[in-house]
Amino acid sequence: MDNQSSFLLSVRDLKTYFFMDEGVVKAVDGVTFGVNPGQVFGIVGESGCGKSVTMKAVLRIVEPPGRIVNGQILLRCANKDVSGCDTVVDLAKLEANSKEMRDIRGAEIALIPQEPMAAFSPVHTVGDQIIEAITLHQDVSKRAARGIALQMFKDVGIPIPEQRLDEFSWQLSGGLRQRAIIAMALSCHPRLLIADEPTTAVDVTTQAQVLRLLRRLQEQRNAAIIFITHDLGVIAQMADYVMVMYLGLVMEEGPVDVIFHAPKHPYTQALLRSIPTITMTPRINLPTISGSIPHPFNKPRGCPFHPRCEKAMAGKCDVRVPALQAIGEKQAVSCFLFHDVEVTT
Amino acid sequence: MTAATQTLLEVKNLKKYFPIRKGFFRKTVGNVRAVDDVSFFINDGETLGLVGESGCGKTTASRCILRALVPTGGEMIFRSKEGQFVDLAKLTRAGLHPLRSQMQMIFQDPYGSLNPRMTLFDIVGEPMYVNGMTNRKERVERVAELLRLVGLRPEYMQRYPHAFSGGQRQRIGIARALSVNPRLVVADEPVSALDVSVQAQILNLMLDLQKRLNLTYLFVAHNLSVVRHICDRVAVMYVGKIVEMANTLELYAAPKHPYTAALMSAVPVADPRIKTGNVELKGEVPSPANPPPGCYFHPRCEFAVEVCHQDAPVFREITPNHQGDLGHFVACHRADELKLPGIA
Numbered sequence: 001m002d003n004q005s006s007f008l009l010s011v012r013d014l015k016t017y018f019f020m021d022e023g024v025v026k027a028v029d030g031v032t033f034g035v036n037p038g039q040v041f042g043i044v045g046e047s048g049c050g051k052s053v054t055m056k057a058v059l060r061i062v063e064p065p066g067r068i069v070n071g072q073i074l075l076r077c078a079n080k081d082v083s084g085c086d087t088v089v090d091l092a093k094l095e096a097n098s099k100e101m102r103d104i105r106g107a108e109i110a111l112i113p114q115e116p117m118a119a120f121s122p123v124h125t126v127g128d129q130i131i132e133a134i135t136l137h138q139d140v141s142k143r144a145a146r147g148i149a150l151q152m153f154k155d156v157g158i159p160i161p162e163q164r165l166d167e168f169s170w171q172l173s174g175g176l177r178q179r180a181i182i183a184m185a186l187s188c189h190p191r192l193l194i195a196d197e198p199t200t201a202v203d204v205t206t207q208a209q210v211l212r213l214l215r216r217l218q219e220q221r222n223a224a225i226i227f228i229t230h231d232l233g234v235i236a237q238m239a240d241y242v243m244v245m246y247l248g249l250v251m252e253e254g255p256v257d258v259i260f261h262a263p264k265h266p267y268t269q270a271l272l273r274s275i276p277t278i279t280m281t282p283r284i285n286l287p288t289i290s291g292s293i294p295h296p297f298n299k300p301r302g303c304p305f306h307p308r309c310e311k312a313m314a315g316k317c318d319v320r321v322p323a324l325q326a327i328g329e330k331q332a333v334s335c336f337l338f339h340d341v342e343v344t345t
Numbered sequence: 346m347t348a349a350t351q352t353l354l355e356v357k358n359l360k361k362y363f364p365i366r367k368g369f370f371r372k373t374v375g376n377v378r379a380v381d382d383v384s385f386f387i388n389d390g391e392t393l394g395l396v397g398e399s400g401c402g403k404t405t406a407s408r409c410i411l412r413a414l415v416p417t418g419g420e421m422i423f424r425s426k427e428g429q430f431v432d433l434a435k436l437t438r439a440g441l442h443p444l445r446s447q448m449q450m451i452f453q454d455p456y457g458s459l460n461p462r463m464t465l466f467d468i469v470g471e472p473m474y475v476n477g478m479t480n481r482k483e484r485v486e487r488v489a490e491l492l493r494l495v496g497l498r499p500e501y502m503q504r505y506p507h508a509f510s511g512g513q514r515q516r517i518g519i520a521r522a523l524s525v526n527p528r529l530v531v532a533d534e535p536v537s538a539l540d541v542s543v544q545a546q547i548l549n550l551m552l553d554l555q556k557r558l559n560l561t562y563l564f565v566a567h568n569l570s571v572v573r574h575i576c577d578r579v580a581v582m583y584v585g586k587i588v589e590m591a592n593t594l595e596l597y598a599a600p601k602h603p604y605t606a607a608l609m610s611a612v613p614v615a616d617p618r619i620k621t622g623n624v625e626l627k628g629e630v631p632s633p634a635n636p637p638p639g640c641y642f643h644p645r646c647e648f649a650v651e652v653c654h655q656d657a658p659v660f661r662e663i664t665p666n667h668q669g670d671l672g673h674f675v676a677c678h679r680a681d682e683l684k685l686p687g688i689a
Contacts, residue, residue, distance in 0.1 A: 277570060
């Protein structure tokens with residue numbers, strides 16, 4: 001699915017498990033995807049699908065008892081090696097708290113978290129926190145860093161930026177706080193931005209502002225964004241390429257238009273049918289997906305979606321796990337309706 | 346406004362102020378006008394949606410109706426089962442008691458709204474017990490019936506909430522609300538905490554129960570797609586006031602208030618071929634403690650003229666009732682001249 005020669009981030013067969021007293025939770029169970037430079041890569045899925053854990057694994061901030069047990073996370077770094085080729089690092093091999101990883105975090109890959117209130121320290125001014133991030137990754141004086149922070153605040157459209165820099169996060173409104181976080185994330189010119197449900201905690205009008213801002217900055221700076229959300233509307237408006245996850249596995253992936261207009265996987269289809277849209281007849285019964293998401297401790301055997309799937313084939317879907325296979329030119333689906341390749345363990 | 350026989354609840358000039366106290370003597374230095382002169386009505390069997398951004402007062406308004414809060418002013422005329430019109434705002438605790446069972450609530454958070462130490466039987470049966478159904482056997486039967494009604498198995502009665510998923514818990518919450526045969530159900534963001542694939546199940550259940558039991562819903566939500574799907578009429582709130590109220594499809598297709606139009610255009614549509622979010626709403630929602638003069642929306646409104654800075658617009662009817670339609674109300678000086686884009 002990814003183009004080997006041009007990828008920015010390439011994740012292969014990533015497995016992240018949580019080793020609890022009660023058993024092992026396989027939060028991410030063999031995920032492969034690639035993100036190209038300048039692409040907005042959407043990851044969509046419901047709770048427990050592993051979308052956030054995937055992101056945490058990429059940043060190497062999975063907390064114990066969680067651990068990356070398998071896979072590669074290849075990142076193409078900005079600096080070139082002696083022969084002039086791009087250096088590619090496998091983040092999965094680095095120590096989570098090593099110098100290399102800390103240099104990458106914030107500088108190469110930045111995070112826009114879901115809850116901007118929790119992301120800022122309440123006892124330091126917003127400006128100090130951004131200046132700290134800048135001086136950590138760039139060789140500049142504090143004064144120069146303040147200038148960069150100020151420019152960032154202007155870029156993200158914060159009114160009276162000089163004053164806002166010296167305020168605390170709790171003095172800012174939700175929309176401003178989210179903008180300040182975006183300013184901080186972009187302050188070191190990362191080439192990959194991970195936005196984990198960046199607009200879930202804000203109102204719809206603020207959401208529209210934040211999404212527009214992210215789009216504009218992404219185009220100006222040609223940064224790639226991994227956009228994680230459960231909101232299909234936001235994904236449709238933001239992403240170029242979409243990956244649909246369910247219970248730790250990729251169900252389907254493809255360009256946004258294909259996913260929304262020609263979805264193949266029964267889960268993607270059912271998910272799209274079940275949301276009320278602004279064009280459908282109101283007050284009719286929506287087609288639903290029966291049942292609910294299983295508890296991570298008792299994941300079903302075989303395809304994780306088969307107990308809720310209308311097209312499940314007995315003896316096949318409940319026994320074997322389908323692999324993600326390319327169907328046609330653009331799309332890839334993990335479903336036995338389209339191929340017969342299973343996951344090899 | 347209308348006072349037709351089928352009106353179940355009519356809210357007139359409802360106000361709820363929270364005082365801001367300062368200093369040693371806790372002197373009141375101002376008021377947060379959470380709900381500021383709000384009027385609307387709900388007819389029997391209909392669903393009225395109350396939408397707006399966080400802090401607009403929609404939850405406070407719904408809590409006043411249930412008398413979880415004592416309103417600062419205004420009237421709330423409720424038509425009781427016996428056909429009497431009572432003002433909920435003026436009733437005492439004792440006077441309210443017989444009416445409580447006629448108004449119930451479905452909560453937003455299915456995890457926080459169920460006591461983890463009570464079984465399903467206790468949770469769903471408690472309102473019945475409080476309202477005089479003291480025979481345990483009767484209650485067991487009724488709880489079983491209610492669980493079946495909301496799509497759960499009666500055998501689950503002895504289990505505790507932790508054994509259930511979010512969607513199932515929301516079903517339990519609905520069963521509890523319905524246990525005392527309410528007529529008005531206030532649902533405050535009932536699906537926003539649920540997963541997408543489960544939301545549809547709960548929305549279907551609410552629609553189905555409404556038809557079967559002739560329920561009236563006050564549906565408080567911020568997701569405009571969900572509101573469009575479930576509501577007959579929608580009222581849009583901004584900084585403690587209702588700015589527009591109309592039939593759902595009319596409101597979405599032809600909004601008359603610039604705020605409604607901005608809200609509509611901000612809804613991300615789940616179709617990459619339709620690009621939304623073209624109207625940018627600048628600035629921030631003003632604080633209800635210190636709202637701007639004139640129309641509260643004028644600092645952010647691209648259509649604001651001189652009069653908008655000075656006079657607060659009156660909430661008035663612009664299209665009179667015609668059949669099957671309960672009128673289009675709006676609070677905007679320029680409602681008659683503006684042509685605003687809607688969606689769908």
